[in-house]
Amino acid sequence: MSDEAGGGKGVSVRLDKVSFSYGEALFAFDAEFTAGQITAIMGPSGSGKSTLLNLVAGFEPPRSGRVLIGGADVSTAPPATRPVSMVFQENNLFAHLSVEQNVGLGRSPSLRLAEADRAAITDALARTGLAGKEKRLPRELSGGERQRVALARVLVRDRPVLLLDEPFASLGPALRDDMLDLVAGLHAERGMTVLFVTHQPQDARRIARRLVFLENGAVAAIGTADDFFAGAGPEAFRRYIGAGGGGALSRDIARKRT
Numbered sequence: 495m496s497d498e499a500g501g502g503k504g505v506s507v508r509l510d511k512v513s514f515s516y517g518e519a520l521f522a523f524d525a526e527f528t529a530g531q532i533t534a535i536m537g538p539s540g541s542g543k544s545t546l547l548n549l550v551a552g553f554e555p556p557r558s559g560r561v562l563i564g565g566a567d568v569s570t571a572p573p574a575t576r577p578v579s580m581v582f583q584e585n586n587l588f589a590h591l592s593v594e595q596n597v598g599l600g601r602s603p604s605l606r607l608a609e610a611d612r613a614a615i616t617d618a619l620a621r622t623g624l625a626g627k628e629k630r631l632p633r634e635l636s637g638g639e640r641q642r643v644a645l646a647r648v649l650v651r652d653r654p655v656l657l658l659d660e661p662f663a664s665l666g667p668a669l670r671d672d673m674l675d676l677v678a679g680l681h682a683e684r685g686m687t688v689l690f691v692t693h694q695p696q697d698a699r700r701i702a703r704r705l706v707f708l709e710n711g712a713v714a715a716i717g718t719a720d721d722f723f724a725g726a727g728p729e730a731f732r733r734y735i736g737a738g739g740g741g742a743l744s745r746d747i748a749r750k751r752t
């Protein structure tokens with residue numbers, strides 16, 4: 495498991511009494527994500543996992559409360575100005591741009607690239623196993639390769655916060671493990687703060703130290719992944735992952751009042 499490794503370059507992410515709504519769907523998030531750690535965000539479909547990431551990324555503005563990144567209030571800051579990279583399940587790439595151009599966007603939105611940028615892109619492509627595929631278009635890649643391109647872009651952007659919204663959900667188990675190991679390797683080297691939305695318990699266990707469990711648009715519990723998977727999470731979590739009931743709530747897992 496990778497955690498607190500690297501140069502400690504990650505910064506904390508805090509949702510301070512954030513409220514938000516999509517019509518009748520209400521959200522109330524109050525949570526802190528520790529700098530430099532990988533936190534898995536789990537919860538039933540519709541519980542608000544993507545919404546939470548969108549609030550951090552700035553794709554949605556809070557109705558009230560504050561979003562703090564590295565202690566700075568970014569609640570009204572546009573997405574492009576936030577110190578954040580994000581990888582989605584799909585559609586991370588521009589279809590008409592080559593692999594190297596898609597990665598280059600991580601350095602310059604206008605693709606005006608200096609020599610140092612080009613060197614960083616070449617390095618990122620090598621590190622993600624994409625050397626030789628620089629000129630291909632996204633449609634000429636496999637699903638796993640496309641996600642590698644997205645991770646190469648994360649590498650060249652080098653932001654202190656990485657948001658992963660089920661990035662490997664459509665990949666098979668072995669490939670998913672490879673990709674998770676790649677993320678863990680990047681994290682070990684860069685020490686960024688990672689918020690990792692996943693429905694897969696084994697994926698959370700593989701790379702996350704902490705776990706945040708959402709229910710009905712709010713944080714229901716926070717604790718270490720080890721405690722959650724040792725059966726100490728709330729019953730709703732055990733139901734969610736399909737484990738049997740029973741077991742007391744660990745004192746190390748803070749159950750949130752909703």
Ligand SMILES: Nc1ncnc2c1ncn2[C@@H]1O[C@H](COP(=O)(O)OP(=O)(O)OP(=O)(O)O)[C@@H](O)[C@H]1O
Nearest residue numbers: 516517519537538539540541542543544545546693
């Ligand atoms: N753009 C939107 N407009 C209106 N409602 C939305 C929008 N995005 C999400 N919702 C609603 O908000 C709720 C939370 O959605 P969200 O995508 O955050 O859940 P999730 O936990 O990520 O779910 P899943 O595991 O299925 O991806 C759902 O009821 C969803 O229908």
